[in-house]
Amino acid sequence: MTANSQQIALLDALPETAVAVGVRAADWREAITAAGDLLVASGATTDAYTAEMIDTVERLGPYIVLAPGLALAHSRPSPSVLRTGLSWAALAAPVPFGHEANDPVRLVIGLAAVDHDAHSGALAKLARMLADAGRMRALQDATSAAEVRRLISEYEGGQE
Amino acid sequence: MKLLAVCGMGIGTSIILKTNAEKALQNLGVDGEVEVADIGTARGAAVTADVVLTSGELAAELGEVPAQVVVVDNFVDVDEITGKLSAAIQARG
Numbered sequence: 001m002t003a004n005s006q007q008i009a010l011l012d013a014l015p016e017t018a019v020a021v022g023v024r025a026a027d028w029r030e031a032i033t034a035a036g037d038l039l040v041a042s043g044a045t046t047d048a049y050t051a052e053m054i055d056t057v058e059r060l061g062p063y064i065v066l067a068p069g070l071a072l073a074h075s076r077p078s079p080s081v082l083r084t085g086l087s088w089a090a091l092a093a094p095v096p097f098g099h100e101a102n103d104p105v106r107l108v109i110g111l112a113a114v115d116h117d118a119h120s121g122a123l124a125k126l127a128r129m130l131a132d133a134g135r136m137r138a139l140q141d142a143t144s145a146a147e148v149r150r151l152i153s154e155y156e157g158g159q160e
Numbered sequence: 161m162k163l164l165a166v167c168g169m170g171i172g173t174s175i176i177l178k179t180n181a182e183k184a185l186q187n188l189g190v191d192g193e194v195e196v197a198d199i200g201t202a203r204g205a206a207v208t209a210d211v212v213l214t215s216g217e218l219a220a221e222l223g224e225v226p227a228q229v230v231v232v233d234n235f236v237d238v239d240e241i242t243g244k245l246s247a248a249i250q251a252r253g
């Protein structure tokens with residue numbers, strides 16, 4: 001293990017307090033708020049960051065819906081980010097974000113970054129994991145936060 | 161070959177896209193590197209890129225650039241990225 005900031009493990013960035021399944025959200029703002037609340041609960045951000053994530057979509061559109069059913073809610077590094085972290089809000093029922101190709105959204109992953117680099121290793125791992133269609137299905141069907149983290153842990157363990 | 165992955169902030173979606181575009185380059189056996197940019201700096205960064213990868217909405221915002229612009233719908237679908245990248249590389253000649 002080196003001091004390289006890219007070595008943040010996916011599972012370390014996503015503690016159990018940052019994961020919830022069966023989350024109720026009536027619209028995209030509530031869905032992002034749920035992911036933001038989980039970042040706050042795990043100590044990664046303050047409430048102001050949640051508003052910044054919503055503002056990002058208001059200004060730039062729903063481009064954060066980067067795959068069918070999946071949104072990566074995030075904003076810029078800012079004083080409202082206390083440490084780099086991820087959150088995972090699996091919705092009880094899908095909600096539309098207004099994305100042409102990838103609506104509706106079933107899973108909102110929240111991302112808080114302290115700078116442009118510290119999180120990139122964890123995010124690259126996340127990208128490879130989400131590209132694995134079978135793993136993605138299992139993750140979307142997971143019925144508890146512990147199961148989500150176990151599936152991620154298995155994936156990460158297989159990659160080292 | 162230089163690729164540019166563009167998203168709103170240059171820290172989230174574009175890193176996901178960069179990771180899977182690197183995999184697509186490997187699949188195609190093409191030697192290249194992928195950089196990331198946010199939409200604010202992308203026009204400048206695109207000047208030296210061969211191919212720009214981004215979403216449909218941000219492609220519209222980016223407008224005309226000298227590079228081939230590839231619109232990706234699913235940023236975690238390596239097959240989609242590989243297919244579109246292959247077509248763009250051929251079109252570029």
